[in-house]
Amino acid sequence: MAKLQKSIDKRNALISATIDLVNNNGFHATPMSKIAKMANVSPATIYLYFENKQDLVNKTYIEVKAKYTDYAFATYSQDMTVQMGFETIWKRIADFKLNESENALFLAQCDNTPIIDEPSLQEGIKHLQPLLDLWERGRQEGVIKLVSDYLLYAYAINPLSFLMIAQKRGAFQLDASQIEDAYHSAWSSIKTCDTKN
Amino acid sequence: MAKLQKSIDKRNALISATIDLVNNNGFHATPMSKIAKMANVSPATIYLYFENKQDLVNKTYIEVKAKYTDYAFATYSQDMTVQMGFETIWKRIADFKLNESENALFLAQCDNTPIIDEPSLQEGIKHLQPLLDLWERGRQEGVIKLVSDYLLYAYAINPLSFLMIAQKRGAFQLDASQIEDAYHSAWSSIKTCDTKN
DNA sequence: ATGATAAAAATGAACGTTCATTCTTTTTTT
DNA sequence: AAAAAAAGAATGAACGTTCATTTTTATCAT
The missing domain is CATH 1.10.10.60 (Homeodomain-like)
Structure with a gap:
């Protein structure tokens, strides 16, 4: 031991x-x-x-990505409503990006450059499945727009990456009410138009 | 000559x-x-x-950023309504990110890593001013939400970067109707709630 | 328990390569 | 014929990785 x-x-x-x-x-x-x-x-x-430098950075990416998704889904359970489940996950992701900013920054860098090899990128994506499943359920229930996962992620989740980087650069600071506002924007952008709330 | x-x-x-x-x-x-x-x-x-490698990449960044903003504002004029102006600029930006994807990809990589030095990053930001001015006008007219430029950019513009990268990786393809849909999401996320449309 | 011994883990120095940059010479332009 | 631009070869530093050796840990007969 x-x-x-x-x-x-x-x-x-x-x-x-x-x-x-x-x-x-x-x-x-x-x-x-x-x-x-x-x-x-x-x-x-x-x-x-580690085998070499590439292996070190690949493994680092996979570990951080796993930490990210573990964090994101820690308080989520599948028997929540779609809206409640989304809010639960979204707020955990916001927490992660803004509080665990070292980890989040590393992921942003890897996801926007060719430093990680393709197999490791694929490996990292796998763990996001619960969110994709939730969206699929939302589409079937008529609560979530009938658009691809990429579009939903782009509107609802990705803005947080931009804000995390801006915050890290010291350009501005997100407070609790702004996060609440950001959440409503996120939900509005992916829910169907006639959904209440 | x-x-x-x-x-x-x-x-x-x-x-x-x-x-x-x-x-x-x-x-x-x-x-x-x-x-x-x-x-x-x-x-x-x-x-x-060029003085050295750092200078080469800095100058490349500044040139591509200038090309990006020139493209974005080419069909915009200040006497447009806020909504019309935003639609004009947004659609040009979407065009740029999805058609001039080599340039857009380079910018995404620079904006998410420490390869460009701070003065050059600042230089690149300057050219975005017309959009920030438009947003300020929109806030005064009560058409645009009273939130910081960073939040507006995160919701309205940044999702296009994510989609550009996903498209470049061959993960999916944006068609005209999806772009229209993306535009409506963008506008919804930054307009005040009681604005018509 | 103890100390000899084998195995594993860790190290600093060294290797060959690659890199950014410069030097000297050649080519092109004025 | 002078000046400017461009070239290829050279240089020294820095890099990723490996090697030979030392240190630490584990095993086990006594």
Whole structure:
């Protein structure tokens, strides 16, 4: 147990050093030597935990993405109404993007650049399924617009990424009432027109 | 004239090679030697046009951003109503993101990573002013919600970036009626509740 | 329990490569 | 014939990765 515990600590240190450095310097200015230094480890040690740099960043992406979706669905259950389920998930996602901003920023960077390889991107998408299932149920109930998941995500969820980045850059600050307002915009943009609320 | 003309051609070739390579390989995998090769130029020649690699990518960003805003405002005039003005600008932006997708993709990558330095980012933002002015007018007329420019941009414009990237990845395809639908979502999310339409 | 020993984990230094940039020379333009 | 532009080869630094060695941990006969 002691051995395994120690290994996991090092692995975690490497992953969070990767997130930190890629967020602040970009992937192009994040050498293995700096990652090692920040994780208090020798460069050679990285290769005991990961195959190479690409593998390190792929695995980091997958872990952060899993953390994101776990967080998003933590308070959601399938027997909620569509509207209630959406509100539950949306607000958790907002929480994550605005409070766990280091993780969220890393994901934004990966999702907008070719630094993660295609298999790992696919792996990361899988965990979003509960939201897609909820939307499908909403469409069948006539509560959610009959448009593709991509459009729904673009309107309802993606604006939060932009706001997270703006906030991180110090451009402005989201308060609770703005978040409430943002939620209503999100819901309005995906519900059918004649739905109450 | 001939000399200047030739120079501008080379400069343009370098800038479009940069866009192409950064889009497809990422900044970290875009060496000067490849940029030179794609532009049919010696590596040393790049340094006659740009100070260094950072300068090349900064200048590329600023040029593409200017092209983006020029395109966005080309058919807009200040004497339009707020709603008409917004529709005009929004649809031009949608055109740009979906048709000029190489340029749009490059901007998305720059806006979500630390590859561009702060002064160049600021320079790029300036050209968006007409849209911000329109929104300010809309707020005063009671047509646009009393929320910050960041929120308006997040709801109304940013979703197009997500859709552009999804489309580029081949995940799905936007048709004309979906764009119309997206426009109505955008307008709904920023207009005041009691505005007609 | 203890100490010898084998296995695993970790390290710092070293390797070969690639990179951004510069230098010297050649070509093109004026 | 002078000046400007462009080129290819060269340079030194930095990078990802591996190697040879040391340190730590686990095993187990006594």
